[in-house]
Amino acid sequence: MLDAPNNIPDVVIKRLPIYSRALVQILATRQRTVSSNELAMATGSTAAQIRRDLSYFGGFGKQGKGYDVERLLAAIREILNLNEQxxxxxxxxxxxxxxxxxxxxxxxxxxxxxxxxxxxxxxxxxxxxxxxxxxxxxxxxxxxxxxxxxxxxxxxxxxxxxxxxxxxxxxxxxxxxxxxxxxxxxxxxxxxxxxxxxxLQSLTYYLTPSEAQARGVSHRVS
Amino acid sequence: MLDAPNNIPDVVIKRLPIYSRALVQILATRQRTVSSNELAMATGSTAAQIRRDLSYFGGFGKQGKGYDVERLLAAIREILNLNEQxxxxxxxxxxxxxxxxxxxxxxxxxxxxxxxxxxxxxxxxxxxxxxxxxxxxxxxxxxxxxxxxxxxxxxxxxxxxxxxxxxxxxxxxxxxxxxxxxxxxxxxxxxxxxxxxxxLQSLTYYLTPSEAQARGVSHRVS
Structure with a gap:
C-alpha cells in the first residue's frame, strides 16, 4: 500500500491519466521499464515535466534505469482511485x-x-x-x-x-x-x-486565415 | 482592425474560447460592460487571471468601469480567427x-x-x-x-x-x-x-473511496 502523496497540484493530476493510458499501452508490449524520454514521446510531454510530475510519487525512477512500468502504473492507479468501480x-x-x-x-x-x-x-x-x-x-x-x-x-x-x-x-x-x-x-x-x-477555436488561433484564403478554403463570415 | 498581439501563451489561448462563450451569453442579456469579477464567475476563473489574460489585448478595460462586452468579444474572435468558416x-x-x-x-x-x-x-x-x-x-x-x-x-x-x-x-x-x-x-x-x-479519471482523485465504500457505492475491482 502506497502512502498517498498530498497536495499534488491539479495540473499534475490532470496529466496522470494520460501517463496511465500510455503505461497501459507500453505494458501491453511487455516492456518492463520506461525512461522519462520514452514516456514523454508517448504522452506528448517533455522528459523534464514527466520527471517533475512523477517526483511526487518518489522511488519509481532510478537514475539511468527508468521507471518500472508496472509499479508506476499501479501507483498512479492507486492515487487516482482507479481501482474502484x-x-x-x-x-x-x-x-x-x-x-x-x-x-x-x-x-x-x-x-x-x-x-x-x-x-x-x-x-x-x-x-x-x-x-x-x-x-x-x-x-x-x-x-x-x-x-x-x-x-x-x-x-x-x-x-x-x-x-x-x-x-x-x-x-x-x-x-x-x-x-x-x-x-x-x-x-x-x-x-x-x-x-x-x-x-477547435483555440486551435484556429494558430492558423493563418490569409494562407487559408490563398488556398480558397476560408470564407470570412463577418 | 486590431493589431494581433504576438506570443500569447498557449494556456491563455486555451481560455479565450471560454471567455468568448461567456461574452456571447452576457451580450444576449443586453449587458454592455462586464467586470473581471463577473467574467470570472461566468467562466470559473478568477478576476486576477482574467485581468492578466486580457492584458494581452490592451485597452478594453478601464479601471472601475469593466470591459466593453462587444469590443472585447470582437477582439477575441479576431485573435482566434473565429470570423472565418x-x-x-x-x-x-x-x-x-x-x-x-x-x-x-x-x-x-x-x-x-x-x-x-x-x-x-x-x-x-x-x-x-x-x-x-x-x-x-x-x-x-x-x-x-x-x-x-x-x-x-x-x-x-x-x-x-x-x-x-x-x-x-x-x-x-x-x-x-x-x-x-x-x-x-x-x-x-x-x-x-x-x-x-x-x-473522469482526473476527477476521481478528489473522491475518497472510503467515503464511497461507506455509502455502499464503490466496489474495489483489484
Whole structure:
C-alpha cells in the first residue's frame, strides 16, 4: 500500500491519466521499464515535466534505469482511485447523451453508467442498450438513495446550471460537463468541461486565415 | 482592425474560447460592460487571471468601469480567427463520429464538416445528414485538393497515429483528437485531445473511496 502523496497540484493530476493510458499501452508490449524520454514521446510531454510530475510519487525512477512500468502504473492507479468501480448518472439523452451511454470506454475503465435522465417526454422510456431513460424529476432522489458521486452532463447550455445545482444538492462530487457553458458548483464538487467547439477555436488561433484564403478554403463570415 | 498581439501563451489561448462563450451569453442579456469579477464567475476563473489574460489585448478595460462586452468579444474572435468558416474533415463514422457529424454546434461556430471518412466497408456509403461516408483511402488526396486545414479524429486508439500521419502529410494543421491515445505530429500541426475517460479519471482523485465504500457505492475491482 502506497502512502498517498498530498497536495499534488491539479495540473499534475490532470496529466496522470494520460501517463496511465500510455503505461497501459507500453505494458501491453511487455516492456518492463520506461525512461522519462520514452514516456514523454508517448504522452506528448517533455522528459523534464514527466520527471517533475512523477517526483511526487518518489522511488519509481532510478537514475539511468527508468521507471518500472508496472509499479508506476499501479501507483498512479492507486492515487487516482482507479481501482474502484464508480457508478455514474448521465443527464441528457439527446444524440450526445446516447453516444455517451453507448460508449464502451467508460465501463471498461470502471465508470458504469447506471441511470440516464432526460426532461423530454419523447425520450423518457426510450431504451439505450440495457438502460431506460428516466424522468429527470426522479434524478435527485435516486442519486441520493444510491449514493452516486459521479455525473455526466449532456444537456443544452441553458439547462446545465439547474441540473448541476440539483446534482450537487443530491451529493454528486464529480461532474463531467459536456454542456457548452460554465457551471457554478460548491467547493467540494469538481467539474471537468469538455467543449469540442472551444477546443477547435483555440486551435484556429494558430492558423493563418490569409494562407487559408490563398488556398480558397476560408470564407470570412463577418 | 486590431493589431494581433504576438506570443500569447498557449494556456491563455486555451481560455479565450471560454471567455468568448461567456461574452456571447452576457451580450444576449443586453449587458454592455462586464467586470473581471463577473467574467470570472461566468467562466470559473478568477478576476486576477482574467485581468492578466486580457492584458494581452490592451485597452478594453478601464479601471472601475469593466470591459466593453462587444469590443472585447470582437477582439477575441479576431485573435482566434473565429470570423472565418473552416471546412473540416471527420475521420471515423462509428457512434462517436456519427454524433460529431450530427452535432449542430460545430457548424454554428464556423466549423463545417465537409467530408466523413472510414475504413470499414459497412460504413462507407452510409448517409449521415447530407454527408456520405467515404473510403479513408480517398482522404489524403481530397484533403490536399480542397486545402482543408482542420480535422476531427474519431477513430480507435490503434488507428489514430497512421491517420494523423496521413492528415499531416496532406496539409492539415489542426487536429481535434477523440482517440484515446497520444499522437505525434510535426511541429506545425496542433493537436487538442479530448478523452472523457481521462477527464473522469482526473476527477476521481478528489473522491475518497472510503467515503464511497461507506455509502455502499464503490466496489474495489483489484
Amino acid at each position: 464508480w457508478p455514474v448518472v448521465l443527464i441528457g439523452a439527446g444524440s450526445l447523451g446516447q453516444a455517451v451511454a453507448r460508449y464502451g470506454g467508460f465501463a471498461e475503465q470502471g465508470f458504469v453508467v447506471r441511470r440516464v435522465f432526460d426532461h423530454n417526454v419523447d425520450r423518457i422510456g426510450m431504451r439505450i442498450n440495457d438502460l431506460v431513460v428516466q424522468d429527470v424529476r426522479e434524478m435527485a432522489e435516486l442519486v441520493r438513495q444510491e449514493g452516486i458521486l459521479v455525473a455526466i452532463l449532456a444537456v443544452p447550455a441553458g439547462a446545465a446550471q439547474k441540473v448541476a445545482d440539483d446534482l450537487a444538492k443530491a451529493g454528486v462530487k464529480a461532474i463531467l460537463n459536456y454542456a457548452p457553458s460554465t457551471i457554478q458548483v460548491p467547493d467540494d464538487v469538481r467539474v471537468h468541461d469538455i467543449d469540442p467547439v472551444a477546443a | 473552416w471546412p473540416v474533415v471527420l475521420i471515423g463514422a462509428g457512434s462517436l463520429g456519427q454524433a460529431v457529424a450530427r452535432y449542430g454546434g460545430f457548424a454554428e461556430q464556423g466549423f463545417v464538416v465537409r467530408r466523413v471518412f472510414d475504413h470499414n466497408v459497412d460504413r462507407i456509403g452510409m448517409r449521415i445528414n447530407d454527408l456520405v461516408v467515404q473510403d479513408v483511402r480517398e482522404m489524403a488526396e481530397l484533403v490536399r485538393q480542397e486545402g482543408i486545414l482542420v480535422a476531427i479524429l474519431a477513430v480507435p486508439a490503434g488507428a489514430a497515429q497512421k491517420v494523423a500521419d496521413d492528415l499531416a502529410k496532406a496539409g492539415v494543421k489542426a487536429i481535434l483528437n477523440y482517440a484515446p491515445s497520444t499522437i505525434q505530429v510535426p511541429d506545425d500541426v496542433r493537436v487538442h485531445d479530448i478523452d472523457p475517460v481521462a477527464a
